[in-house]
Amino acid sequence: MTDFFNGINKVKYEGPDSTNPLAFHHYNPDEVVMGKRMEDHLRFAVAYWHSYAWEGGDPFGGRTFDRPWYPQDNMANAKLKADIAFEMFDILDAPFFCFHDYDVRPEGATFAESTKNLEEIVDYFAGKMESAKVKLLWGTANMFSERRWMSGASTNPDPDVFAYAAATVKTCMDATHKLGGQNYVLWGGREGYETLLNTDMKQELDHMGRFLNMVVEYKHKIGFKGTILVEPKPQEPSKHQYDYDAATCYGFLKKYGLENEVKLNLEQGHAILAGHSFEHEIATAVALGVLGSIDMNRNDYQSGWDTDQFPNNVPEVALAYYHILQDGGFTTGGTNFDAKIRRQSLDAEDLIASHIGGMDVCARALKAAAAMIEDGGLSDALSNRYAGWETPAAKEMLANGTLDSIFDRVMSEGINPQPKSGRQEILENYVNRFV
Ligand code: XLS
Ligand code: NI
Ligand code: NI
Numbered sequence: 001m002t003d004f005f006n007g008i009n010k011v012k013y014e015g016p017d018s019t020n021p022l023a024f025h026h027y028n029p030d031e032v033v034m035g036k037r038m039e040d041h042l043r044f045a046v047a048y049w050h051s052y053a054w055e056g057g058d059p060f061g062g063r064t065f066d067r068p069w070y071p072q073d074n075m076a077n078a079k080l081k082a083d084i085a086f087e088m089f090d091i092l093d094a095p096f097f098c099f100h101d102y103d104v105r106p107e108g109a110t111f112a113e114s115t116k117n118l119e120e121i122v123d124y125f126a127g128k129m130e131s132a133k134v135k136l137l138w139g140t141a142n143m144f145s146e147r148r149w150m151s152g153a154s155t156n157p158d159p160d161v162f163a164y165a166a167a168t169v170k171t172c173m174d175a176t177h178k179l180g181g182q183n184y185v186l187w188g189g190r191e192g193y194e195t196l197l198n199t200d201m202k203q204e205l206d207h208m209g210r211f212l213n214m215v216v217e218y219k220h221k222i223g224f225k226g227t228i229l230v231e232p233k234p235q236e237p238s239k240h241q242y243d244y245d246a247a248t249c250y251g252f253l254k255k256y257g258l259e260n261e262v263k264l265n266l267e268q269g270h271a272i273l274a275g276h277s278f279e280h281e282i283a284t285a286v287a288l289g290v291l292g293s294i295d296m297n298r299n300d301y302q303s304g305w306d307t308d309q310f311p312n313n314v315p316e317v318a319l320a321y322y323h324i325l326q327d328g329g330f331t332t333g334g335t336n337f338d339a340k341i342r343r344q345s346l347d348a349e350d351l352i353a354s355h356i357g358g359m360d361v362c363a364r365a366l367k368a369a370a371a372m373i374e375d376g377g378l379s380d381a382l383s384n385r386y387a388g389w390e391t392p393a394a395k396e397m398l399a400n401g402t403l404d405s406i407f408d409r410v411m412s413e414g415i416n417p418q419p420k421s422g423r424q425e426i427l428e429n430y431v432n433r434f435v
Contacts, residue, residue: 004068004084005348010091011356022352027363029093034325034370041325042362043334045096045137046089047295050308050340051351052081053103057343064343073106078121082128089134092355096135098185098336101172102142111164115171122175129179137183137334138229138265138293139176141168144189144237154211155191155204155242162207169215177224182332183293184224185265186215187231192238208242209256216261227332229265229292232281234274236306245274246284253290263292267338268320269299269306279319286327293333294320296362310339310358315435317365322378325369335362368434377430381423 014023029039053072056064063070069081082104089097101114105121108114129135143153143165151157153165169186176184191208193199212230219228230253232243243249246264253259264285271281285291296317300307311317324330341354372378388394397406409415 002084005087025360027359041366043330044094045098045334045336046094047336047338048099048103052085054340078105079124082124086128094134096137096334098138100140100142118171122178136179136181138185139172139181140185141172149190152190154208177222181226183227183229185229185231188241188243190238192241194239227292228262230262231265233270246281250288263290265293267295269297272299279323282320282323286323291327294335295338296335297339308340310354311361314361314364317361318368318435321366321369325373371434
């Protein structure tokens with residue numbers, strides 16, 4: 001045991017009336033919601049990058065945190081960081097974590113050295129995971145921080161960078177596989193452009209499509225049973241990113257023949273950056289059959305960048321889980337807190353409290369979503385609104401109609417549609433009863 005979390009005990013569920021700030025007030029892992037334990041519904045993950053690798057810097061200033069595992073450029077500190085991370089997983093009773101290669105190992109002077117560092121830390125994780133509860137929700141490669149990635153990874157104009165990216169993803173998929181990861185994520189950090197003046201978009205998209213096919217081929221080759229996930233984001237760090245949003249990603253997967261192999265990891269803040277709501281992105285993925293997992297956070301609505309704050313808006317999160325539950329819930333996916341404490345939140349206690357808050361908000365949201373589903377008010381309203389499509393004439397029109405035959409029917413039957421209320425306010429008031 002390190003002394004980093006001295007004085008902080010394992011977090012327990014104490015119920016909504018408890019005044020203990022380091023207890024769960026709503027997240028009760030064993031509580032059964034719609035026939036399933038809350039922990040098994042929500043599948044929470046702690047994100048290594050925000051809680052341990054990020055040092056509190058912003059575009060205007062450097063690190064604000066002071067952690068015993070700094071500087072992060074040597075293996076001894078990487079292991080200390082892992083010790084403390086696993087202590088935190090235990091304190092939170094977190095079922096999952098997620099990481100990039102770059103978060104967990106020091107960058108080497110060469111590719112071979114970086115790989116050796118990664119393998120050593122993966123063995124270290126594997127040793128810890130033998131006795132720990134925590135499992136790996138997903139692994140990924142950071143192909144955006146180092147200078148070599150400045151013009152993209154698989155979309156880089158330089159084939160040597162494409163090669164470096166392919167080799168990097170191989171090592172990260174191997175690491176994920178070895179640790180029993182349930183998914184592998186690709187977020188295209190710099191897969192996009194700064195200006196079209198220097199960019200051959202068609203060539204870059206073709207390269208990205210070929211790259212993702214290689215990922216899928218490798219998954220099958222090594223027998224990785226997890227899901228390959230692409231994470232949409234419209235911009236930042238690039239001015240424009242190819243994986244703009246769920247619908248754009250689906251078009252990309254379709255074009256490159258991957259729509260049955262790859263699903264999406266949707267992030268609340270990225271949905272907001274794309275000008276959507278989170279439930280819009282989730283509903284789109286559900287409609288297209290590609291919902292995989294979520295990155296739970298929240299974006300500040302005033303600033304135009306990815307602020308990665310912990311969620312605190314139950315009504316918004318409830319609608320997100322409503323669509324997830326309607327889709328049957330997560331299979332390999334889960335709720336990853338791709339969220340960080342503010343740079344003024346310096347203490348170990350802040351790291352714990354932020355996750356408690358996020359977990360409690362999601363728990364309340366899940367319960368509200370489940371209550372709406374069990375009550376059936378929204379699905380009844382939908383059935384009523386689309387009831388006309390259940391009539392034989394409507395079904396026949398959809399199955400066999402042509403513009404000619406439909407024209408004839410409109411003329412002969414004198415069809416004259418009568419508008420009906422969309423009842424939006426009544427439905428909003430309904431939701432308000434549950435959140
Ligand atoms: C950045 C992304 C990133 C991915 C993993 O905005 O959210 O954190 O989730 O590379
Ligand atoms: Ni993310
Ligand atoms: Ni993000």
